[in-house]
Amino acid sequence: MRGIVFTGEDAEVTDDLEVRDPGSNEVLVRMVAAGICHSDLSVISGTIPFPTPVVLGHEGAGVVEAVGSAVRSLVPGEHVVISTLANCGVCRACATGHPTWCWQSLGNVSTPFTYRGQPAHNFAAASVFAERIVVNEIQAVPIPVDVPLTSACLIACGVLTGVSAVLNRARVRPGDTAAVFGVGGVGLNVVQGLRLAAASRIVAVDTVAAKEPLARQFGATDFVLADEDGSGVAAAIRDLVPPDRELVSGALAPAGGVTWAFDCVGHPAVLRSALDSLDWGGTAVAIGIPPRGTEVSIDMNALATVDRGVLGCRYGSARPHHDIPMLVDLYRSGALLLDELVSVARPLKDFREIIGEMHAGRVARGVLTFE
Numbered sequence: 001m002r003g004i005v006f007t008g009e010d011a012e013v014t015d016d017l018e019v020r021d022p023g024s025n026e027v028l029v030r031m032v033a034a035g036i037c038h039s040d041l042s043v044i045s046g047t048i049p050f051p052t053p054v055v056l057g058h059e060g061a062g063v064v065e066a067v068g069s070a071v072r073s074l075v076p077g078e079h080v081v082i083s084t085l086a087n088c089g090v091c092r093a094c095a096t097g098h099p100t101w102c103w104q105s106l107g108n109v110s111t112p113f114t115y116r117g118q119p120a121h122n123f124a125a126a127s128v129f130a131e132r133i134v135v136n137e138i139q140a141v142p143i144p145v146d147v148p149l150t151s152a153c154l155i156a157c158g159v160l161t162g163v164s165a166v167l168n169r170a171r172v173r174p175g176d177t178a179a180v181f182g183v184g185g186v187g188l189n190v191v192q193g194l195r196l197a198a199a200s201r202i203v204a205v206d207t208v209a210a211k212e213p214l215a216r217q218f219g220a221t222d223f224v225l226a227d228e229d230g231s232g233v234a235a236a237i238r239d240l241v242p243p244d245r246e247l248v249s250g251a252l253a254p255a256g257g258v259t260w261a262f263d264c265v266g267h268p269a270v271l272r273s274a275l276d277s278l279d280w281g282g283t284a285v286a287i288g289i290p291p292r293g294t295e296v297s298i299d300m301n302a303l304a305t306v307d308r309g310v311l312g313c314r315y316g317s318a319r320p321h322h323d324i325p326m327l328v329d330l331y332r333s334g335a336l337l338l339d340e341l342v343s344v345a346r347p348l349k350d351f352r353e354i355i356g357e358m359h360a361g362r363v364a365r366g367v368l369t370f371e
Contacts, residue, residue: 002370003017003127006050008052017113017130019112022068024069024070026135026137027137028065028133028134029062029064029140030370031128032063032371033368034057034370035156035365036351036354038185040058051109055120055129056123056129057129058082059082059154060133060156061079061149063079079144080140081143081153082128083139083318085318086125087102091103097322141320144332147328147331154341155328158186161186162188162264163316163327165193165262165287165313168318169313169317172199174198176199177201177259177279178194178202178259178261179202179262180204180215181233181270187204188215188341190264191218192218194219199260201222203240205233206225210362211223222240238254257276259283261277261282263287266294268290275302275310283309284308285313286311286312342365343357343366344363344366345369348369351368
């Protein structure tokens with residue numbers, strides 16, 4: 001069986017993989033398409049420490065091939081999007097619609113694969129860079145067969161994280177203003193989530209000027225080209241979204257800026273720029289994943305005296321069995337852009353070429369195909 005394995009030294013495309021049969025509450029899925037996310041690359045770079053060997057990938061869609069004896073919600077032949085949340089479904093967090101708070105949804109590292117005869121770990125409870133995978137029943141969300149799997153695979157992470165961060169975590173209201181820092185695969189979906197939420201001003205921020213047309217296509221009303229150190233970004237955003245009245249002298253924090261600022265990069269300097277771009281009463285949402293132990297310095301007076309805030313956001317605070325069908329419906333109605341996210345779709349063997357395109361900032365999302 002083909003797949004992509006990170007050995008601890010390098011990621012390689014191999015034919016030396018096997019996957020076990022599904023357990024009673026599990027399903028076997030034949031993968032058709034998988035998006036490459038920066039979290040996969042973070043395992044390779046060491047930003048996300050992970051036991052090896054590990055089968056990579058966590059943004060995928062495929063077809064159910066077999067189900068365990070206790071599975072009732074799926075049958076072979078169904079098309080599914082794979083969620084990384086292997087949540088229990090019965091704890092208080094799950095029962096109140098917060099599966100990302102479920103303790104069981106974290107640390108789901110197991111060895112359903114063998115690589116060259118030795119146990120190999122899964123990644124993000126998914127490992128979709130393999131021809132066949134075994135996941136919990138709750139992770140496979142059925143979708144209509146008319147939705148192209150090369151587009152649907154992106155819902156599994158980038159789309160679900162970005163759009164749901166706006167709708168579920170921030171709960172942006174019509175007329176709110178926002179800045180999106182980093183307009184890659186997740187950031188573009190924050191942008192279109194803001195468009196869906198009827199935000200009145202959507203400022204896209206990136207260090208790559210070539211990303212402006214795509215950001216505007218997805219809904220950005222403005223674009224700010226940032227220097228590598230991010231200096232001047234907050235001032236540029238305030239110029240675009242000025243205060244509605246003159247500020248009294250001696251105020252502890254400048255006025256003007258946006259209601260919401262989304263950090264889709266995961267860098268302390270970016271989160272600080274996001275905070276500095278907020279209007280009074282605004283909130284920054286931290287989506288990007290930095291190395292463990294990363295800290296950011298915040299002037300507490302700039303928060304407490306003017307009602308600013310910071311929110312963490314895991315996986316868009318998603319409710320996969322509600323949100324994925326909703327996103328599919330939005331796509332089928334033309335309101336959600338999916339096909340436009342797929343800059344390139346290539347066979348598994350072209351994994352390295354797509355990574356190069358990602359590092360150069362030339363793709364929104366690269367997709368691997370298995371057929």
